[in-house]
Amino acid sequence: MQILQTLKEKLDPKNANLILNALKNSNNENFFKFVLEHIDIIINWLNSNEFKEKYLNHPYPPLINPEFIDIDASEYCAHLSWDLNIPLSKKYKxxxxxxxxxxxxxxxxxxxxxxxxxxxxxxxxxxxxxxxxxxxxxxxxxxxxxxxxxxxxxxxxxxxxxxxxxxxxxxxxxxxxxxxxxxxKHCFGRNWDKVQRNYEPEFNLTYDWHSYIDFLTHKKTKIKxxxxxxxxxxxxxxxxxxxxxxxxxxxxxxxxxxxxxxxxxxxxxxxxxxxxxxxxxxxxxxKTKEFRGYLRYLFPLKLYVNENDLKNIYTLNFPNNLKNYNINTKESILIIFNRFMDGEF
CATH class of the missing domain: 3.40.50 (Rossmann fold)
Known part of the structure; x- marks a missing residue:
């Protein structure tokens, strides 16, 4: 209740609501703590001529002067900066x-x-x-x-x-x-459900690889x-x-x-x-075509080859084999299927 009284006494209603709404919309305890510990600095900033000149009509004005704070790459600082409406560091070209x-x-x-x-x-x-x-x-x-x-x-x-x-x-x-x-043509001629990648990206010799073929098969969709x-x-x-x-x-x-x-x-x-x-x-x-069918969504795939799976290997003649869903990643030979990236496929 003390902070409400302080805001009422030292800020106009608009700027007081900036702080209250920021607190209401955040679930970051570090932000609550920061505001309480630095409330005088925040109030002085919101009352300053610089704030009024730069941010008077800004929908998300910074609650503290962004020019005079130290920002690092930590997760703590990132979440705090978002709640304080600090613009992203101007380091992008x-x-x-x-x-x-x-x-x-x-x-x-x-x-x-x-x-x-x-x-x-x-x-x-x-x-x-x-x-x-x-x-x-x-x-x-x-x-x-x-x-x-x-x-x-x-x-x-x-x-x-x-x-x-x-x-x-x-x-x-x-x-x-x-x-x-x-x-x-791009939007209506493609199965966009492929983007969800609803398949197993890792498999072993017992796996039914037809699921990958099914994934690559285009299904004619109704144009809406x-x-x-x-x-x-x-x-x-x-x-x-x-x-x-x-x-x-x-x-x-x-x-x-x-x-x-x-x-x-x-x-x-x-x-x-x-x-x-x-x-x-x-x-x-x-020379590489970035999108060539649904291979772009399918690859990379990881095949783990283990001799213990040879007795139950999936083949066209043995489609009802005993599947081994526990992939031994540590004691298997890893084969990665991917696209060539330095030229044509």
Whole structure:
């Protein structure tokens, strides 16, 4: 009750509610403790002219001056920074907006492997903006990782709006684009349930490998022309840039990443973004087609070969063999099935 009285006496109702709502929306005991221990510093900041000039109408203003705090890569600091509305450390060189279907997987692979840059695909991160913020926080504050980027590929992420407002809109923004017919073909001509990877990634000699063949088999799906289904992962550009309001946008058509053009395209991007330019000996990477059917979702697979499984090995002539579901990973020969990544399959 003491803190309520303090807020009432020293803050206007709007700023008092900033703190109260932050406490209400957090389940972080370290945050509660931090606020109580530093309440005078927080109040002074919210009453300062600098706060009023920079953050008066900001939807998620920082509760403490972000210019005068020490930030490290710890999980503690990441969670605390989220609750305090501290913008992500300005150590990323670009923001990459990639609607599904614009060749984002290939682009990110090229960026990561030829420009000495780390940019995680957003679709492999948790569907929660706080988790994404904390995950990226640890990397952005790692002094050993120099060049980094942030990828945005979907809208249906919990607390996404707050995450977007904690990004720096002065950072260059790359937006992947593609002809609209090509995007529709991409979206409606594929079994998206394959992305869930509902299969065993590790198996032994007793396993019925037909499940992998079934996974790779395309199943004709009924086309549903309901564009509402695409609003969260395809038609996302306008909604994202409305909040981000980027000052420097570069649109890149996926055709610019063909085998013939990719090296020159990345060389130009590297120059514009102050990244390490691609080396000529990396050219072979552009021969690889990032998506060739559902192999991309299937691999890698791990086969553990153990002599104890030979007596129950699965074969076409012995399909009802005795399955051994306890894989001996320590005493088996490991064979990994994966895609070639330095040229054509």
């Amino acid at each position: 670009f923001i990459y907006i990639s609607p599904h279907g614009v060749g984002a997987a290939a682009f990110l692979r090229y960026i990561n492997e030829t420009l000495n840059t780390l940019c995680f695909a957003s679709w492999v991160l948790e569907n929660n903006a706080k988790s994404r913020y904390c995950f990226l926080h640890t990397y952005l504050n790692n002094p050993n990782i120099i060049n980094q980027g942030i990828n945005l590929s979907e809208l249906n992420v919990k607390d996404l709006e707050k995450f977007l407002y904690l990004l720096d809109n002065s950072v260059p923004c790359i937006i992947g684009v593609r002809d609209p017919i090509g995007i529709l 022309w309901d564009f509402k289904d695409l609003e969260n992962n395809v038609f996302i550009i306008q909604k994202l840039i409305k909040i981000l309001d980027p000052k420097n946008i570069t649109y890149v058509d996926m055709s610019e990443f063909s085998e013939e053009k990719a090296f020159d395209t990345l060389s130009k991007l590297a120059k514009n973004l102050s990244l390490t330019p691609p080396h000529i000996n990396k050219k072979n990477i552009f």
